[in-house]
Amino acid sequence: MTVSQAVERRIVEIPSNVDVEIEGFKVSVKGPLGSIVKDFSHILHGNISIRREGDAILIEAYGKIKRPIKAMLGTLRAHIENMILGVTKGFTYRLKIIYSHFPISVRIKDRVVYIENFIGERTPRTARIVGDVEVTVDKEDLIVKGLDIEAVAQTAANIEQATKVRRKDPRVFLDGIYVYSREVGM
Numbered sequence: 001m002t003v004s005q006a007v008e009r010r011i012v013e014i015p016s017n018v019d020v021e022i023e024g025f026k027v028s029v030k031g032p033l034g035s036i037v038k039d040f041s042h043i044l045h046g047n048i049s050i051r052r053e054g055d056a057i058l059i060e061a062y063g064k065i066k067r068p069i070k071a072m073l074g075t076l077r078a079h080i081e082n083m084i085l086g087v088t089k090g091f092t093y094r095l096k097i098i099y100s101h102f103p104i105s106v107r108i109k110d111r112v113v114y115i116e117n118f119i120g121e122r123t124p125r126t127a128r129i130v131g132d133v134e135v136t137v138d139k140e141d142l143i144v145k146g147l148d149i150e151a152v153a154q155t156a157a158n159i160e161q162a163t164k165v166r167r168k169d170p171r172v173f174l175d176g177i178y179v180y181s182r183e184v185g186m
Contacts, residue, residue: 008065010077012057018084022052027080031087033186034132034147038083040076048072086147090186093156095142099175104163106137106177113142113159119168119175127162130154142177145186 014020021028025041027050040050047063059076061069085091097104102120106113113127113135129135131151136143142159146152156179163176 008061008070008073010059010073012059012077012080012084014052014055014057015084015088016055018087020052020057020084022050022057025050027057027083029080029083029087031084033087033090036083036086036148038079040079043072043076048076050076082149085184086149089184090145090147091149091152092181092183092186093144093152093179094181094183095144095156095159095177096180097140097142097177101173101175104175104177106142108135108137113162115159115162115177118163119165119173125162127155127158130158135159 015031017032019030021030025043026037026039028037029035048059048061048069050057050059052058057080059073059080061073097106099118102117104118105116107116108114108129111129113129114124115127116124118125131146131148131154133144133146133148133151133155135155136145144152144156144159146155159177160179165173165176
């Protein structure tokens with residue numbers, strides 16, 4: 001690196017109970033609840049590097065730094081912080097089952113959520129459970145828990161999208177399953 005090159009840097013602190021390994025753009029985070037591995041090689045930008053230095057992860061960009069590069073650095077930092085938060089505390093999304101016309105029943109089988117009797121339909125609607133996520137039914141609530149925030153959020157979104165009402169007035173047919181709480185901690 002020459003003196004004339006600009007450096008943009010983002011720093012992520014590593015807690016004492018978390019172990020982080022970095023190989024190129026592949027980041028592995030291990031903590032008390034489990035481990036998460038993510039590959040950030042899709043960034044494939046020659047002047048961005050991720051490295052560990054002591055108790056911190058440095059995400060750096062060299063050369064002429066424009067706004068998209070700064071945004072990419074911030075995104076990488078947020079992903080790594082969420083990985084650390086996931087292996088130390090975990091994430092929980094709570095969804096509410098709401099119906100006014102036909103009682104909805106929900107069951108989980110083989111990594112798929114089956115939503116039965118939704119607005120009187122005979123065939124059940126299905127939603128895929130993504131990654132290593134745990135989904136439980138508690139009366140009128142669905143609880144989605146996991147370490148990876150992306151997998152937890154995508155599973156909750158799949159369940160919400162499965163109960164989307166089509167070709168009916170959404171102001172009248174409010175039936176569905178909706179996210180009402182996002183929490184850190186399991």
